[in-house]
Amino acid sequence: MTPPAPDGLSPDGLPPGPAARLTPNATPPETADGAPDDAWMDALPQAVLLARAGLVTRVNASAARLWGVPQERALGRPVLEVVRRHTLETLLERDGELELEVTGRTLRCAATRSGDQGALIVEDVTEHRRREAELREATAVLSHEFRTPVAALRGVLEALEYDMPRDLSQNFVRQGLQETERLARLVEDLAVGFRPTRARTLPLAEAFTRAERLLSADLHARGAAVSFGADHLVRADPDKLLQVLLNLIENALKYGPAGQRVEVVTAERGTWVEVSVLDRGTPIPDTENLFRAHTRGRAATGQGSGMGLYIVRSIVQGWGGQAWAERRGDANAFCFTLPGVGGLGL
Structure with missing residues (x-):
């Protein structure tokens, strides 16, 4: 099925036209054996449209997908019937570059002309x-x-x-x-x-030990403690995993009650391992917003950039996992998943 064209346009929305409208220039050039010599255009990620005297002579595969028009149907049609935007038709007539916002995507468009021939190139730069x-x-x-x-x-x-x-x-x-x-x-x-990702297989206990060592002074100063759940083998960048753990445990220490025990709980979820950091702080409304940049909880005090949880989610999504927060009984749970590589038999 041909995907829908941008801006709500329906696929193959061209009016029917007689074959007589095709001109000799509407067919792509051929090599000596009769095969098209511009098949490489279909491998380009950019949408490419070629025109002569206002009529389309070639669209590559990316252009056909972008405008929802089969390549053979586009040949010989007026440019406007294919691109369905006066802005692009005018750009092709005058040369130049522009950017368009179309259905949530940013398209960079460039056009060039030589005599009555022109080329329109559109790239998705979202x-x-x-x-x-x-x-x-x-x-x-x-x-x-x-x-x-x-x-x-x-x-x-x-x-x-x-x-x-x-x-x-x-x-x-x-x-x-x-x-x-x-x-x-x-x-x-x-x-x-x-930073470039340097993923390797490691036991979660390795990351837990590093986090506890780095947090020891803070734990002592706050009269708090942290406990860690069962070990699992995972696949991750050790430094980025440590960064996630430090951000979540430090948040729990800051916003949970003084002298509390922060729990780091682990569980297998199919081929993934879920890690949850629990604190006994007051319930947090609208937890999803906390993962946005420059956002801090209502109870947040002192200095802070509001970037901690945004960074956590960015790292976790980088290895294909998810990060979220939820209320579990009397605790706030800040959770993330990472790829597992089988049990340790512990």
């Missing part, structure tokens, strides 16, 4: 534009979030220029180290989506 937007967003967050720790570090260094009691200077040094750690975490959070 994914490219989405990545550009994410990069701009990450850059904006970087600029905003770095100001506070940089200003704090400047204040610490300025204070250390003066003679002061040793205990006071050590306190400033501790503050500086804390701000340095915060800067390092910001860099990790903002760069994680741009």
Whole structure:
């Protein structure tokens, strides 16, 4: 079945026309043995339309899919009957480039002419534009979030220029180290989506041990504890998996009750392994919105970029999994899945 054309247009919506409308120029050029010599055009991901004197002489396979018009039906038709947009017809007549938003997609269109012959090339750049937007967003967050720790570090260094009691200077040094750690975490959070993936098979216990070691100081300071569920073999980038665990456990420590035990629960879900981080905090309304960029929960206090759960979901979706939050009994559960590679027999 031919897929529907953009903007609600029906497939093969051309009016019937006599074969006499085809002109000698409406057939593609042939090689000496009579075979088309431009079959390579059908392998192009861009939609390509060739025209002469306002009539279509060739559309490749991508163009046929884009406009919902079989290639043979397009030959000899006026350009407007095929593209069904005056904007594109005018572009082909005048040359140039433009971008169109069509049914949620961004299309980059370019046209060129030589005499009465013209070519229209249309490329779907939706994914490219989405990545550009994410990069701009990450850059904006970087600029905003770095100001506070940089200003704090400047204040610490300025204070250390003066003679002061040793205990006071050590306190400033501790503050500086804390701000340095915060800067390092910001860099990790903002760069994680741009690092190449180095997936390997590993036991979840390996990631759990690394997370517990890195969180030990925070756990001690809060009088809290964390427990981990059963081990499973999984396939993931160890550093990105660690980043997900750290973000979720730190959130549980921040927003759950003081001195609580954070539980990390695991379960097999077919060929996937589900990991859930549970805290005993108050119920969270509209959990789906928490995974959007620059969004924080209503109970959030202090400084934060609102990017933590957005980064978690981005990483998890990168390996094909899902990330979500739900209420389980008296606990908030922040969950994600990752590819499993069989049980460990533990």
